[in-house]
Amino acid sequence: MADFSNIDGLPPLRDVIAAHGLSAQKALGQNFLLDLNVTAKIVRLAEQARGPDGFAGVHVIEIGPGPGGLTRALVKSGARGVSAVEFDRRAVDALQGLEAAAAGRLVIVQGDALETDLTGLCEAPRAIVANLPYNIATPLLLGWLSQVRADPQAFSSMSLMFQKEVAARITAGLGSKAYGRLSVMAQWLCKVGRLMDLPPSAFTPPPKVVSSVVHFMPRVLDSDAPSFQAVERVTAAAFNQRRKMIRTSLKDYMAGVEALGLDPQARAEELGVQDFVKLACFHDFDVKHKKN
Helix, strand or coil: CCCCHHHHCCCCHHHHHHHCCCCCCHHHCCCEECCHHHHHHHHHHHHHHHCCCCCECCEEEEECCCCCHHHHHHHCCCECEEEEEECCHHHHHHCHHHHHHCCCCEEEEECCCCCCCHHHCCCCCEEEEEECCHHHHHHHHHHHHHHHHHCCCCCCEEEEEEEHHHHHHHHCCCCCCCCCHHHHHHHHHEEEEEEEEECHHHEECCCCCCEEEEEEEECCCCCCCCCHHHHHHHHHHHHCCCCCEHHHHCHHHHHHHHHCCCCCCCEHHHCCHHHHHHHHHHHHHHHHHHHC
16 A cells, blocks of 8 residues: 555645645635545545556646645546646745655646646646646647547546536536536536535635536547537537527538538527437538539
């Protein structure tokens, strides 16, 4: 059994915060998880969602570790190693004691997660586990989904914290009011499921919303699957005018709508994930054929 006495002997997170003046900054979307029982549960659920091997042999990447509550749990997991990307210089300094105690199992990287290619931090297989800064959570997710489409081996799983409202959009089913672009993009590329909800009181400072951890497992796509951009374009066209019938919102895609036998009087939320994927495929093929 691994010896984590160095990790368990670290100062309490509140002491780390006080010692480094690490008060949460709203501009950085910071809401810290300080309850180590909660962070341990998040990691345990993330491992269980991957299957019986959990994080064995996997390099885990964390975004925005802050004072390191979730980071401590990740270092103590079955992961091969952990890389933590942190924008806030104060937090980077506060994590130095944890990095030293981890004895080579943790690397702290100062940088902007929106600008950092996570695949360059470590070899595959990789997994992302993160309490995401809510102000950049959606663009981060879309960027990683784009990478998954380009390279199915980019990330073997992602377990990510969102506002509950965003989590509902990611996991929403056909016909739901929450069903939209994010639902289609995420569910096309990954199997998604909610692992747990956390009340505002679980965070310091407490946000005004409930939070949810969502788990993503990349799917194996057909070789003729459309590009990320093609599916993004058709979903944007449909859901930007979601109250209108698709004969209006998807007027540029009507050849595909007719060829696929879709009801032109349907609205965007009545089209399934594969309907959008097939429309993207047909439209791309049609455009290329006309050019030739």
